[in-house]
Every structure is written in structure tokens, then in C-alpha cells.
Amino acid sequence: MRRPGAGRSASCIGLVKYGVVPMGDPNVHTRSQLYWNALLKIPAQVVAFAISIVVARILTPADYGIMGIAMMLIGFSNLLTDFGFSSAIVQRQVKDSDSLYSVFTLNLAISTALAAGFVLASNSIANFFRSPECRSVVVVMSSFFVITSFSAVPRAILSRDLRFKTLSLVDAMSAITMSVATLMLALAGLRYWALAFGQLLPAAFFACYLCIAVRWLPVIRFRRSSLSPLLHFSAWSFAKTQITFGLNQLDRVLLGRFSGVVSLGFYDKARSVAAVPSDSFLAGVNAVLFSSFSQRKHDDDDVRGLLKKGLMATSLLSFPLYVGLCLVAKPFVVGLMGEKWAPMVVPFQVITASYAIRSIGGLLASVNVGIGRYQAHTVRYSIAGAVFALSCAVLLRYGVTGISAAFLVFAVTSVGLTLHLAVAATGVRWGEVLRALRPATAATLVMSGVTWLLSRVLAAPTIANLFLLSGVGAVAYVLCLAVEREPGFLLLRRAVISDWAGLMSPKTREF
Numbered sequence: 001m002r003r004p005g006a007g008r009s010a011s012c013i014g015l016v017k018y019g020v021v022p023m024g025d026p027n028v029h030t031r032s033q034l035y036w037n038a039l040l041k042i043p044a045q046v047v048a049f050a051i052s053i054v055v056a057r058i059l060t061p062a063d064y065g066i067m068g069i070a071m072m073l074i075g076f077s078n079l080l081t082d083f084g085f086s087s088a089i090v091q092r093q094v095k096d097s098d099s100l101y102s103v104f105t106l107n108l109a110i111s112t113a114l115a116a117g118f119v120l121a122s123n124s125i126a127n128f129f130r131s132p133e134c135r136s137v138v139v140v141m142s143s144f145f146v147i148t149s150f151s152a153v154p155r156a157i158l159s160r161d162l163r164f165k166t167l168s169l170v171d172a173m174s175a176i177t178m179s180v181a182t183l184m185l186a187l188a189g190l191r192y193w194a195l196a197f198g199q200l201l202p203a204a205f206f207a208c209y210l211c212i213a214v215r216w217l218p219v220i221r222f223r224r225s226s227l228s229p230l231l232h233f234s235a236w237s238f239a240k241t242q243i244t245f246g247l248n249q250l251d252r253v254l255l256g257r258f259s260g261v262v263s264l265g266f267y268d269k270a271r272s273v274a275a276v277p278s279d280s281f282l283a284g285v286n287a288v289l290f291s292s293f294s295q296r297k298h299d300d301d302d303v304r305g306l307l308k309k310g311l312m313a314t315s316l317l318s319f320p321l322y323v324g325l326c327l328v329a330k331p332f333v334v335g336l337m338g339e340k341w342a343p344m345v346v347p348f349q350v351i352t353a354s355y356a357i358r359s360i361g362g363l364l365a366s367v368n369v370g371i372g373r374y375q376a377h378t379v380r381y382s383i384a385g386a387v388f389a390l391s392c393a394v395l396l397r398y399g400v401t402g403i404s405a406a407f408l409v410f411a412v413t414s415v416g417l418t419l420h421l422a423v424a425a426t427g428v429r430w431g432e433v434l435r436a437l438r439p440a441t442a443a444t445l446v447m448s449g450v451t452w453l454l455s456r457v458l459a460a461p462t463i464a465n466l467f468l469l470s471g472v473g474a475v476a477y478v479l480c481l482a483v484e485r486e487p488g489f490l491l492l493r494r495a496v497i498s499d500w501a502g503l504m505s506p507k508t509r510e511f
Contacts, residue, residue, distance in 0.1 A: 043172070044173070044175045044176050045175060045276060045277075045281065047175075047176055048176060048178070048179040049273075051179035051180065051182070051183050052179060052182075053336050055179075055182055055183055055194070055195075056269065056337045056341070057337060057338050058186045058187065059186055059191060059192070059194070060191075060265070060340070061262050061265030061266055061269070061340070061341070062261050062262055062265055063191050063192040063195065064192075064195070064264075064265040064269050065256065065260075065261030065262060065263075065264040065265035065268065066137060066261055067195040067196060067268075068252060068261075068264050068265065068268035069125070069129055069131065069134050069138070069252075069256060069261075069264075070137045070138060070141040085156075085227065085230055086103070086152045086153065086155065087369070088230040088233045089103065089156040089157070089159075089160055089230075090159045090160045090290065090294055091233055091294045091370065091372075092230060092233060093294070093295070094160070096226070098221070098223050098226040099226040099227065099230070100157070100216070101218075101219050101220075101221040101226075102222050102223050102224075102226045102227050103152075104150075104152075104218050104219070105220050105222040106227070107149040107152050107153070108146070108150075108218075108220065111145040111146045111148065111149040112145070112146060114142075114145045115142040115143060115145040115146055116142075118138055118139075118145075119138075119142050121138075122134075122138040122139050122142075123135055125138050128257065129256045129257060129261065130260070131256075133192065137196055140200070141196055141199075141200065144199070144200060144203065147200075150207040150210075150211060150218055151206070151210050151211075153218075154210035154211050154213065154216055155167065155210060157214050158210075158213075159290075162292075166214075170206055170213070173206070174202055174203070174206045177202040177205070178198050178203075179198070181197065181202060182194050182195060182198025183198075185198055233374060240374070240377070240381060243378070243381060243382055244381070247385045247388055247410070250389060250392055251267070251392055251403045251406065251407060252267065254396055255267050255400065255403055258396065259399055263399060263400050266341070266343050266344045266347065266400050267344075267347060267403060269341070269344060270344050270347045270348040270400075270404070274325070274348065274351045274352050274355045277318065277322070277359075278318075278359060278362070281317070282317070282359055282362055283362060285310075285313075285362075285363075286363055286365070286366045289306065289310055289366045290365075290366040290370050292306060292370075293367050293369075293370025293371055294371075297370060297371040297372060300426070300427065303367065303371060304426050304427060304428050307363075307367050307422065307426055307428055308432055308433075308436045308488070309436075309488075309492065310363045310366075310367075311360060311363065311436040311437060312436040312437070312440070312488060312492060313492065314359060314360050314363050315360060315436070315437050315440035315441070316439065316481075318355075318359030318360070319356055319359070319440040320440070320444050320447055320473070320474075320477045322352045322353070322355045322356035322359065323352075323353070323447070323448055324451065324473050324474075325352040326349045326353050326356070327448060327451045327452060327455065327469070328451070328455070328466055329345050329348045329349045329352065330345050330461045331460075331461040331463070331465050332348075332466055333345050333348055333461075334461035335462050335463040335466050336463065336466070343400070344400075346401050346404075350401065350404035350407070351407060351408075353408060354404075354407050354408040354410075354411040355411070357408075357411040357412055357415050358414070358415060360419070361411075361414060361415045361418060364418040364422045365377065365418065367425070367426065368418060368421055368422055368425060371425060373421060376421055376425075377418060377421060380414075380417035380418055380420075381414055381417070381418065383417060384413040384414035384417055385410070385414075387413045388406060388407070388409065388410035391406035391410065392406045394406075435486065436488065438486060439481065439489045442484075444477065446476055446480045447473045447474075447476045447477040448473075450472060450473060450476040451469055451476070454468075455469055481493075
């Protein structure tokens with residue numbers, strides 16, 4: 001049965017001025033949370049990124065390679081500890097205390113076991129990567145498993161209730177704190193330990209803060225019957241996260257094992273820099289949309305409208321950013337980070353091109369999983385993963401550049417398969433998908449031509465040329481959008497202008 005208000009499509013951008021739409025309208029709430037969870041993070045990420053560039057000039061690629069191995073543990077802890085139950089709390093709108101306590105207890109038990117296992121395996125891990133320094137780093141970073149078990153349920157509760165204002169504030173403060181701590185430790189000469197403790201200490205503090213923010217006291221209580229209704233969804237979610245983790249680490253493991261920590265350092269830094277917009281801004285948007293799709297999964301019109309506007313908004317933001325980074329890769333890497341990072345330029349170009357394609361992948365996962373097509377989504381993602389593994393095996397002989405090319409193949413395959421599923425599951429026509437992506441694609445192509453021609457003249461990899469190329473490219477992109485006449489884009493543009501005017505109004509009370 002369709003709910004009251006079906007047919008009113010939810011916008012992905014902007015706040016409505018106070019009083020135009022009732023405060024209880026779920027569309028208004030979704031838009032408000034998109035602002036909080038996306039735009040609020042931008043200043044923090046800009047600060048964190050600027051600090052990371054300074055840290056990169058202090059540390060060496062080998063330091064990043066050593067920490068890159070430990071970062072595999074961090075990713076593993078985030079994806080393995082709760083068996084997919086955190087996503088289930090959001091998708092199934094779980095609110096009873098017994099289920100939440102049972103999820104936490106299971107998380108804590110798994111986390112403790114994993115921490116002990118990695119401590120015992122630290123010697124073997126160091127030997128595998130032929131890096132004795134890795135042993136002590138692995139031992140210390142294994143505590144991250146236990147820390148994340150205390151933050152998983154509070155984060156799920158906030159996401160379930162669309163309380164992304166709190167999440168955004170915590171993430172913003174955490175990003176800045178981690179960056180400042182890392183910089184201070186790097187200046188103290190701690191090398192890779194600066195990267196390790198810069199991650200670990202703030203994570204422990206903000207895990208405690210999250211529990212306080214949701215007024216949730218972790219209690220060790222486990223009832224198997226409380227988890228049974230969540231098991232089917234969580235099992236598939238768990239499978240997807242494990243596949244994702246394995247694929248995200250496959251390239252790093254191969255490079256670290258066969259090419260050494262220096263090559264791994266170049267690749268890991270290229271991936272981490274390219275992932276900043278995706279993991280901060282776009283991830284924030286997709287987290288809100290996942291909660292919204294989960295709440296509205298029985299309203300076909302809302303789902304279709306949200307998907308189309310999500311595609312347009314995401315592409316307008318991500319396409320020019322990633323394609324622009326690809327075009328200015330040399331002055332960006334060499335000018336900002338120094339000549340010692342020059343071997344990273346070509347891999348960085350390939351990886352940023354990959355992220356331009358992958359940028360809509362998070363949205364596709366949000367809609368497929370949110371409306372309940374999680375099993376089919378996981379199967380398609382697994383097929384793309386198999387293609388990625390084969391590509392890595394074939395292209396490993398070409399080192400960092402070859403693995404980067406395999407990552408591009410993976411991006412094309414995974415987005416293609418999951419987009420096909422989203423179209424079939426929601427009933428959105430392919431023509432509508434192309435229309436949603438056309439404004440960003442056309443403007444990005446014009447921007448690319450202008451930037452490339454100018455780069456032939458400004459060939460020196462200097463910071464001045466980086467800012468000049470970026471500025472000219474940005475102006476070209478904005479001018480193209482100024483003359484764009486696609487109806488959906490015009491509606492979106494008017495909504496954004498109206499919303500920002502509302503933010504400046506004293507009557508605005510959304511915030």
C-alpha cells in the first residue's frame with residue numbers, strides 16, 4: 001500500500017526555507033540531514049587534507065607503506081566486527097534494547113578475538129611483507145578492533161534516526177583531531193608511529209563520545225533470539241563487506257609482497273588522497289540516502305525520484321573534481337608533496353579516473369541495499385571482484401601502474417553491474433539515467449579540454465600552475481552549467497539557490 005504523500009519525490013540537495021513545507025515532512029528532514037552530513041564535513045576535510053600534505057613532506061613513502069599494512073587491520077576491524085548487524089539496525093529500523101545490546105556483545109567478543117589473533121600473528125605478518133617494523137605496529141593497531149566495537153552501535157542508532165548532524169560533528173572533529181595529532185607526532189620524529197597513534201588515540205576518545213551523545217551505555221547482554229530477525233540481512237551485508245575488504249586489500253597485499261613497502265607507499269598514498277572526497281563528502285551523502293531509501297522502500301515514486309536526483313547531484317560534484325585531479329596530477333603531486341613522490345603521478349591519474357566512475361557506486365549500493373535487493377547486489381559485486389582479482393594477477397608485472405589499471409577495470413565493472421540492478425529494481429528508465437548524468441558529463445568534458453590545452457603551456461609542476469589550472473578549469477565548468485537547460489538540472493539549481501537564500505534568512509530554523 002502506498003503511503004500518504006507518495007509521488008512527492010525527495011530532493012537530494014538543499015534545505016527548504018522555514019515555513020514552506022511542514023517541519024514533519026520526511027523530505028525536508030532528508031534534505032536537512034544531507035546538508036549536515038555532507039557540507040559540514042567539507043571544512044574539516046580541507047583542514048585535514050592540508051595537514052596531510054605537510055605530513056607527507058615530513059615522512060617518507062616507506063613510512064606510509066608500513067602504515068598501509070596496519071591500515072588493512074583498521075579496515076578489517078570496521079568490516080568484520082559486527083557481522084553486518086549495524087547495517088541491519090538501519091535497514092530494519094531496530095529499536096529494542098535487547099537487540100542493540102546483543103549486537104554490541106557480539107561485536108565486542110569478535111573484536112577481542114581478532115585483536116588477540118593479530119597479536120599472535122604479528123611475526124608472520126612482518127615476515128610476509130619482509131618488514132620487521134610492521135610487527136610492533138600490528139600489535140599496537142590490533143587494539144583498534146576493540147575500540148570500534150564501542151562505536152558501531154551508537155553510529156548505527158544515529159544513522160537509523162537520521163541524526164546526521166551529530167554524526168557529522170563527530171566525524172569533523174575526529175578528522176581534525178587525527179590530523180593535528182599526526183602532524184605533532186611527525187614533527188616529533190616518530191615516523192610511521194605518527195600515523196599509527198594519530199589514528200588510534202582520537203578513535204578511542206570519539207568512541208566514548210558517541211556513546212554519551214546517544215545516551216547509550218554499553219551492556220554485555222546476549223540473546224540469540226533478538227538477532228534472529230536480522231540474520232538474513234546481516235549475513236548478506238557481512239558477505240558484501242568482507243568481499244569489499246578483501247578486494248580493497250588485494251592490490252595492496254600484492255604490491256607489498258612482490259614490490260616492497262616503497263611501491264606500496266606510493267600506491268597507498270595515491271588511493272588515500274583520491275579517496276578523500278569519496279570517503280568524506282560522498283560517503284556522508286550516501287549514508288543519509290541509505291537511511292532514506294530504507295525508510296521509503298515501499299514507496300516506488302519516492303525511490304525513483306531520489307535515485308535520479310542522487311545521480312545528478314553526485315555526478316555534478318564528483319565528475320569535475322576527479323577528472324580535474326587527473327588533469328593536474330603532476331603539479332598536484334610534485335608541487336604539493338615534493339619531488340620524492342614523482343613516481344606516484346601516473347598511478348594517481350589512473351586512480352582518480354577510477355574514482356570518477358566509482359563516485360556513483362555508493363549511491364547505487366544505497367538504493368539496492370536500502371530497498372532490499374542486497375542479495376542480488378552482493379552477487380553482482382562479487383562478479384566484479386573476480387574480474388578485479390584476475391586483472392591484478394595479469395597486470396602485477398607492471399608494478400604500481402599495472403595495479404592502478406586493474407583498479408580502473410574494477411571500477412567500470414562494478415558500477416556497470418550495480419547500475420543495471422538499480423535500474424531493474426526501481427523501474428527507472430535508462431534514458432532517465434543518461435539525462436541525470438548528462439549535465440555533469442558535458443560540462444566536465446568542456447572543462448577537461450580547456451584545462452588540457454592550458455596545461456600544454458603551463459607544463460612546470462609548480463604550486464602556482466596547479467592553482468591556475470584548477471581555477472581556469474573551475475570557471476569553465478561553472479560557465480557550462482550556467483548555460484545548461486536540462487529541465488531536471490534547472491529544477492535542482494533553483495532549489496539550491498532557494499535553499500541557500502533560506503539559510504541566510506533569519507526565519508530559517510532548520511539548523
